[in-house]
Amino acid sequence: MVDGIFISFEGGEGAGKTTQVKLLKKSLMAIGINVVDTREPGGSSEAEMVRELLVSGPLERWDPFSEAMLHFVARRSHINTLIKPALDRGDWVICDRFSDSTIAYQGFGQGVAHEKLEILRELSIEKFAPDMTFILDIPAETGLKRAALRKGAESRYEKMDIGMHQRLREGFLTIAKNDPKRIKIIDATQTIQSIAEKICKEISFNFNLPKLSSLP
Ligand code: TMP
Numbered sequence: 001m002v003d004g005i006f007i008s009f010e011g012g013e014g015a016g017k018t019t020q021v022k023l024l025k026k027s028l029m030a031i032g033i034n035v036v037d038t039r040e041p042g043g044s045s046e047a048e049m050v051r052e053l054l055v056s057g058p059l060e061r062w063d064p065f066s067e068a069m070l071h072f073v074a075r076r077s078h079i080n081t082l083i084k085p086a087l088d089r090g091d092w093v094i095c096d097r098f099s100d101s102t103i104a105y106q107g108f109g110q111g112v113a114h115e116k117l118e119i120l121r122e123l124s125i126e127k128f129a130p131d132m133t134f135i136l137d138i139p140a141e142t143g144l145k146r147a148a149l150r151k152g153a154e155s156r157y158e159k160m161d162i163g164m165h166q167r168l169r170e171g172f173l174t175i176a177k178n179d180p181k182r183i184k185i186i187d188a189t190q191t192i193q194s195i196a197e198k199i200c201k202e203i204s205f206n207f208n209l210p211k212l213s214s215l216p
Helices: 017-031 043-055 064-089 099-109 114-125 140-150 162-178 194-209
Strands: 006-009 035-039 092-096 131-137 183-187
Touching: 006 017, 006 099, 017 035, 017 064, 017 092, 017 131, 017 194, 035 043, 035 064, 043 064, 064 092, 064 114, 099 114, 114 140, 131 162, 131 194, 162 183, 183 194
Parallel strands: 006 092, 006 131, 035 092, 131 183
Antiparallel strands: none
């Protein structure tokens, strides 16, 4: 059995990741690929408990380094209980956020030193990384406006200042520049359909799936 493929979607608030995860899943399933879609923080029952601690409650609840540690605690559980078993079965896994979010949010956004995050990553999950990542890029103000329309109690990160959101956007672009083979930047101000088409094109090209097309 060939191992499955691991795809992640990244971006700031309100970039449309969740919609694109669902659309890509539909396109892949239409050509007979088994797909598991999941999210971070979360994805396993233990990691969902950690999510609750991170995305709700007062801003000052955690210092940024504690926050980074909690994201890796959740991620380790998610990998061991859901992602790796699915890939071992030969399924594809599409994840709404992964480690790049910790580098962008806790590192570039909240100021945790990059070297500290790298050590934490190595200790927690070793070299485990997506095969391909899409960063949906959108101006912070536009994304926050979109996110404000739909988020209820899970708004702890949106409440952080605009400077933090601008830094993390730049952070994602820097992360992409340093790893162009794995990471593709997509302009998230385009229509849902045209974003989906670009993603299908990249996946078809990189994983040799000529029949992949975006479905409405
Ligand atoms: P979501 O809104 O995309 O579901 O993500 C929940 C929040 O968690 C989002 O505001 C970004 C934040 N986050 C981090 O700060 N670091 C991380 O490593 C991850 C995975 C998410």
